[in-house]
Amino acid sequence: MIRIRSNKVYTASAIVLLAVLTGIVGLFLISLRAPRPSNLGAHDGRFASCPDSPNCVSTQAEDHDHWIAPLTYLGDDDIVVETLVRIVEQLPRTRVIRKTQNYLYVEFRSALFRFVDDVEFFVEAESGRVHLRSASRVGHSDMGVNRERIELIRGLFQASQSASILTS
Numbered sequence: 001m002i003r004i005r006s007n008k009v010y011t012a013s014a015i016v017l018l019a020v021l022t023g024i025v026g027l028f029l030i031s032l033r034a035p036r037p038s039n040l041g042a043h044d045g046r047f048a049s050c051p052d053s054p055n056c057v058s059t060q061a062e063d064h065d066h067w068i069a070p071l072t073y074l075g076d077d078d079i080v081v082e083t084l085v086r087i088v089e090q091l092p093r094t095r096v097i098r099k100t101q102n103y104l105y106v107e108f109r110s111a112l113f114r115f116v117d118d119v120e121f122f123v124e125a126e127s128g129r130v131h132l133r134s135a136s137r138v139g140h141s142d143m144g145v146n147r148e149r150i151e152l153i154r155g156l157f158q159a160s161q162s163a164s165i166l167t168s
Contacts, residue, residue, distance in 0.1 A: 071154055084153070094107070107119070134147075
């Protein structure tokens, strides 16, 4: 009798483990097949709107849940994108996809499922601001990862600005 229950426990455990592993493999495959969005880029200084899902932040969002403050800078407009490149390249699983004098597009991948977050920066020289948009490519919630990443980048960017002022 004890042996039969033990086999049932092992069988149930094996089924649960198989279901979890199938889910993990499924999420991994979804992340690999998600195409790069076609609405990337700053068009007339504007990014695409954030979707209704909570996995996006943007300086140009019109609702509180998606809005995040732009980066601000002092000094030479020409070095802002290069400074951002140096910062994002310090972060794990980062790939710079496109870089111009006033625009930067970067892909960040999550560690476990390899989900891609598309992050864009646009230097608005006349205001001394850097507008940005960070959005998960798939899924609904990112558990605040996009906002946290941007705040980390903000801190590193502000530190680089302070260092530039001190060495000038």
